[in-house]
Amino acid sequence: MSVDKETVRRVARLARIAFPEERLEPMAGELNRILAWVEQLNAVDTSMVEPMTSVVKVSLKMREDAVTDGAKAPEVVRNAPSGEDNYFAVPKVVE
Amino acid sequence: MSKLTDLSIAEAREGLKNKAFSAAELTEAHIRAVEKARALNAFITETPAIARAAAAESDKRIASGTMRPLEGIPMGIKDLFCTKDVLTTAGSHILDGFKPPYESTVTRNMFNDGAVMLGKLNMDEFAMGSSNETSYYGPVINPWRRKGSDAKLVPGGSSGGSSASVAARLAMGATGTDTGGSIRQPAAVTGIAGIKPTYGRCSRWGIVAFASSLDQAGPMARTVRDCAIMLKSMASHDPLDSTSVDIPVPDYEAAMTGNIKGLRVGIPKEYRIDGMPAEIEALWQKGIAWLKDAGAEIVDVSLPHTKYALPAYYIVAPAEASSNLARYDGVRFGLRVPGKDITSLYENTRAAGFGREVQRRILIGTYVLSAGYYDAYYIKAQKLRTLIARDFEEAYAKCDVLLTPTAPGPAFGIGEKTNDPISMYLNDVFTVTVNLAGLPGLSVPAGLNSEGLPLGLQLIGKAFDEATLFRVGEVIEKAAGATPRPQSWWEV
Numbered sequence: 001m002s003v004d005k006e007t008v009r010r011v012a013r014l015a016r017i018a019f020p021e022e023r024l025e026p027m028a029g030e031l032n033r034i035l036a037w038v039e040q041l042n043a044v045d046t047s048m049v050e051p052m053t054s055v056v057k058v059s060l061k062m063r064e065d066a067v068t069d070g071a072k073a074p075e076v077v078r079n080a081p082s083g084e085d086n087y088f089a090v091p092k093v094v095e
Numbered sequence: 096m097s098k099l100t101d102l103s104i105a106e107a108r109e110g111l112k113n114k115a116f117s118a119a120e121l122t123e124a125h126i127r128a129v130e131k132a133r134a135l136n137a138f139i140t141e142t143p144a145i146a147r148a149a150a151a152e153s154d155k156r157i158a159s160g161t162m163r164p165l166e167g168i169p170m171g172i173k174d175l176f177c178t179k180d181v182l183t184t185a186g187s188h189i190l191d192g193f194k195p196p197y198e199s200t201v202t203r204n205m206f207n208d209g210a211v212m213l214g215k216l217n218m219d220e221f222a223m224g225s226s227n228e229t230s231y232y233g234p235v236i237n238p239w240r241r242k243g244s245d246a247k248l249v250p251g252g253s254s255g256g257s258s259a260s261v262a263a264r265l266a267m268g269a270t271g272t273d274t275g276g277s278i279r280q281p282a283a284v285t286g287i288a289g290i291k292p293t294y295g296r297c298s299r300w301g302i303v304a305f306a307s308s309l310d311q312a313g314p315m316a317r318t319v320r321d322c323a324i325m326l327k328s329m330a331s332h333d334p335l336d337s338t339s340v341d342i343p344v345p346d347y348e349a350a351m352t353g354n355i356k357g358l359r360v361g362i363p364k365e366y367r368i369d370g371m372p373a374e375i376e377a378l379w380q381k382g383i384a385w386l387k388d389a390g391a392e393i394v395d396v397s398l399p400h401t402k403y404a405l406p407a408y409y410i411v412a413p414a415e416a417s418s419n420l421a422r423y424d425g426v427r428f429g430l431r432v433p434g435k436d437i438t439s440l441y442e443n444t445r446a447a448g449f450g451r452e453v454q455r456r457i458l459i460g461t462y463v464l465s466a467g468y469y470d471a472y473y474i475k476a477q478k479l480r481t482l483i484a485r486d487f488e489e490a491y492a493k494c495d496v497l498l499t500p501t502a503p504g505p506a507f508g509i510g511e512k513t514n515d516p517i518s519m520y521l522n523d524v525f526t527v528t529v530n531l532a533g534l535p536g537l538s539v540p541a542g543l544n545s546e547g548l549p550l551g552l553q554l555i556g557k558a559f560d561e562a563t564l565f566r567v568g569e570v571i572e573k574a575a576g577a578t579p580r581p582q583s584w585w586e587v
Contacts, residue, residue: 003462015458016421018445040402041406046475052477053477055294055532056340056533075196078196079193079429082431090437091434091437
């Protein structure tokens with residue numbers, strides 16, 4: 001599985017990171033080196049192994065289904081770069 | 096009496112209790128040390144006003160005989176912990192100006208126990224790095240230098256501000272976080288102690304997330320006992336973090352009896368890697384001899400999947416990071432770079448706000464999670480984690496604790512490894528297995544190499560058996576003798 005320039009462009013788009021054209025090719029090279037290095041995992045037969053889903057052997061605790069927090073709109077929006085009246089402001093999305 | 100900044104936390108606790116000095120005096124001494132050490136670039140934000148107010152409260156408590164466990168102890172907080180109304184950056188441009196409206200559970204626990212915050216410590220951006228060179232706020236400089244050289248060395252990473260500030264006597268202790276070795280490796284290369292507790296021992300609530308199934312907070316301090324004192328306060332069950340465990344926090348200091356007679360110490364043969372420097376091997380042998388002399392039984396064990404740990408980590412950690420870092424969108428907090436529409440606002444903000452290493456990891460993570468690759472990469476890596484965890488379980492049938500080196504070498508020069516991601520990743524070769532298996536690991540200072548640079552030994556424990564690590568760690572610490580303090584070349 002080898003990454004080319006077009007794959008980097010697609011993945012960068014998925015990750016919502018603007019990538020200048022001239023950085024696509026070098027990044028493809030960097031990703032390929034790392035992916036080639038992780039390929040060594042294929043040497044291990046894991047057909048009979050369950051993937052890890054929880055790192056410690058404890059079951060999740062149940063809690064009451066109750067509202068315990070909220071009604072803090074001014075605090076929630078306080079750090080927003082742009083907003084008014086407890087709303088976040090973004091460029092126009094719907095015409 | 097020695098300088099106030101040279102005391103251990105345990106000694107300062109005694110001094111405050113006996114009124115040999117006040118919390119205000121102790122805090123002033125540390126504030127001055129911080130101000131004089133800006134050349135190290137250990138702090139992103141200094142908070143002397145907060146520190147003085149907390150010290151004043153501590154002096155009242157001491158006077159009224161209601162001293163708390165960390166009363167009046169000046170500490171540094173890694174800038175990954177959200178601190179209420181105090182700038183929290185995670186070492187990233189993208190969190191510009193972010194002042195959390197809430198306090199992380201770990202820091203709240205510490206402040207409730209009387210800790211004094213000196214400021215927020217520099218770190219690798221989003222804790223991604225092993226040298227503290229990926230910080231938007233610039234690299235931290237290790238207080239240690241090679242004998243006869245003034246070349247600047249890295250303090251390890253990602254908790255590099257934490258390691259440097261504690262080693263340089265700016266703070267008595269510091270919080271760190273450890274996803275692949277970010278507490279233990281910086282502790283080792285600066286000659287201090289640091290423990291990554293068992294996954295779930297400390298709440299992750301309010302800590303900026305990197306890789307949620309691996310991240311764990313822990314203490315860094317100059318002695319093993321000081322780490323035990325700090326962890327007792329930091330650890331708790333927290334309903335706000337469903338992965339924090341509801342198991343009582345033991346009295347770690349009480350477990351430090353100095354007696355390890357009959358304890359079985361496992362030596363994993365797979366940690367003897369190709370190209371390991373002779374001085375690391377020699378240090379390991381010294382550690383084995385110290386524990387044998389103290390009455391421990393040495394057992395050879397095998398952890399056959401060790402060599403797959405780093406590649407598995409570099410799938411799991413970027414995958415989880417790419418998901419966790421999706422929240423930085425230029426809308427809700429931090430940096431915003433405008434664009435012609437909302438998508439370009441996201442893309443421009445994230446291009447300008449994330450550094451190169453963070454972007455690289457987000458891209459790897461996005462790629463391995465993308466349609467068609469999820470099973471081949473992420474599930475495969477999670478299966479390897481099962482095998483790595485099983486290796487440890489089998490080893491613990493034969494031993495109580497494992498002894499290994501912490502890092503494959505001493506501190507290296509700034510800029511030496513920045514152009515080769517994989518050689519940088521190899522710094523975590525001995526520490527990352529512990530994160531993948533969720534186990535606790537303690538790095539103990541174990542002496543200086545021929546160039547005069549500190550090296551560390553790592554003890555790996557069974558899940559939730561931090562107490563044994565502290566007990567054995569103190570034995571190593573005593574046998575190694577006190578690590579000298581670095582020459583204070585940075586003082587102005």
